[in-house]
C-alpha cells in the first residue's frame with residue numbers, strides 16, 4: 001500500500017504525464033479510503049482544468065488577433 005506522500009506525488013505526476021494502469025489503480029484505491037488525498041486530487045484536477053481553460057481562451061484571443 002502506498003502512503004499519502006507517494007499518492008500526492010503520483011497525482012501531480014499524472015497531471016503532466018499519463019500514468020500506468022498500476023499507478024492509477026493505486027491512486028483510486030487510496031483515495032477511496034483517504035479523504036485527504038481525495039481532496040488533494042479533486043483540487044489539483046480543478047486547478048488543472050481552470051488553467052487549461054485559461055490557456056485556451058488566451059490562445060483563442062491570440063488567434064483572432066493575427
Ligand SMILES: [Zn+2]
Pocket residue numbers: 003004007030034035036037038
Ligand atoms: Zn492519503
